[in-house]
Amino acid sequence: MIWIPRRLSDATLERARRDYEVICKEDDTPGAAEEIVAMSEKVDGMVPCHSEHFSADVVARLDPRLKIVANHSVGTDHCDLKALRSRGIAVTNTPGVLADATAELAFMLMLSAARHGVAGDRIVRSGDWDFWSPAFLVGKQVTGARLGIVGMGGVGRSLARKARGFDMEIHYHNRRRLEADQEAGAIYHDTIDSLLTVSDFLSLNCPATPETEGMMNAERLAQMPKGGVLVNAARGSLVDEAALVDAVRSGHLAAAGLDCFRKEPGGNPGFAEHDNIVMMPHVGSATVRTRDAMGFKALDNLDAFFAGREPPDML
Numbered sequence: 001m002i003w004i005p006r007r008l009s010d011a012t013l014e015r016a017r018r019d020y021e022v023i024c025k026e027d028d029t030p031g032a033a034e035e036i037v038a039m040s041e042k043v044d045g046m047v048p049c050h051s052e053h054f055s056a057d058v059v060a061r062l063d064p065r066l067k068i069v070a071n072h073s074v075g076t077d078h079c080d081l082k083a084l085r086s087r088g089i090a091v092t093n094t095p096g097v098l099a100d101a102t103a104e105l106a107f108m109l110m111l112s113a114a115r116h117g118v119a120g121d122r123i124v125r126s127g128d129w130d131f132w133s134p135a136f137l138v139g140k141q142v143t144g145a146r147l148g149i150v151g152m153g154g155v156g157r158s159l160a161r162k163a164r165g166f167d168m169e170i171h172y173h174n175r176r177r178l179e180a181d182q183e184a185g186a187i188y189h190d191t192i193d194s195l196l197t198v199s200d201f202l203s204l205n206c207p208a209t210p211e212t213e214g215m216m217n218a219e220r221l222a223q224m225p226k227g228g229v230l231v232n233a234a235r236g237s238l239v240d241e242a243a244l245v246d247a248v249r250s251g252h253l254a255a256a257g258l259d260c261f262r263k264e265p266g267g268n269p270g271f272a273e274h275d276n277i278v279m280m281p282h283v284g285s286a287t288v289r290t291r292d293a294m295g296f297k298a299l300d301n302l303d304a305f306f307a308g309r310e311p312p313d314m315l
């Protein structure tokens with residue numbers, strides 16, 4: 001028996017129901033702590049999203065019946081992995097299938113932030129477009145600019161491939177330098193601080209960990225070139241949001257593009273006052289193809305586990 005708390009893709013649910021007895025949470029709202037704990041008495045596996053939080057407290061209260069948490073996400077910051085492992089519960093994620101969709105969204109945010117996507121759309125949509133001038137909504141050119149990427153995993157590398165099509169000069173920081181074939185001409189910086197100074201556009205593509213919490217603080221934002229653009233399609237916790245508002249308000253940053261926020265769902269009303277902050281509601285991986293691939297990967301992991309094999313994406 002497995003529990004699927006969120007509305008996964010039709011193809012995923014069809015396959016899950018074909019192969020397992022499934023309890024679905026029909027209202028498609030986040031599984032609360034009490035619900036997760038109660039459900040652990042009824043199921044052997046769960047397929048949660050990043051909206052279900054397996055904190056140490058929740059994990060301590062899980063029923064021994066639960067054997068595997070097969071996440072429908074690549075990020076695992078919603079899970080206390082140490083606590084789950086110490087309870088002997090297997091944990092998996094869905095790496096390798098979200099990269100292109102998430103990089104597309106990061107690119108969309110970058111272009112939209114650079115070219116006044118919010119203001120332009122609003123002016124035309126509202127019917128108030130009664131003026132044009134060569135000085136109207138003049139933006140920042142992406143083609144040929146320097147792009148700094150923090151985190152050269154799958155998303156970072158996919159973003160770099162797309163950026164090459166825009167003749168961008170690619171710089172990156174990663175825990176370790178990539179092999180030359182993966183680097184493909186991108187310039188490695190062994191510190192974030194060195195990367196920031198050359199990043200006309202900066203894209204965050206690293207996981208949320210205790211080390212990256214609040215990484216983009218006031219000091220770091222100040223190190224970006226004046227008129228820089230910050231893009232975050234990774235996790236809200238990477239950014240000090242008050243410092244970002246200040247950097248945009250002061251004009252030090254020209255714009256920002258955000259798919260992730262410290263408070264989700266909800267976002268930060270402080271950002272909404274600024275047309276040059278483009279926002280999306282954490283939908284980087286939300287394409288039909290990628291949702292199917294994520295769901296199938298989660299099920300592949302369950303299948304391997306219940307067949308007595310090591311799941312391919314065991315953490």
Ligand code: DGY
Nearest residue numbers: 050072073074075285
């Ligand atoms: C992930 O997979 O981590 C994405 O943020 C969607 O949950």
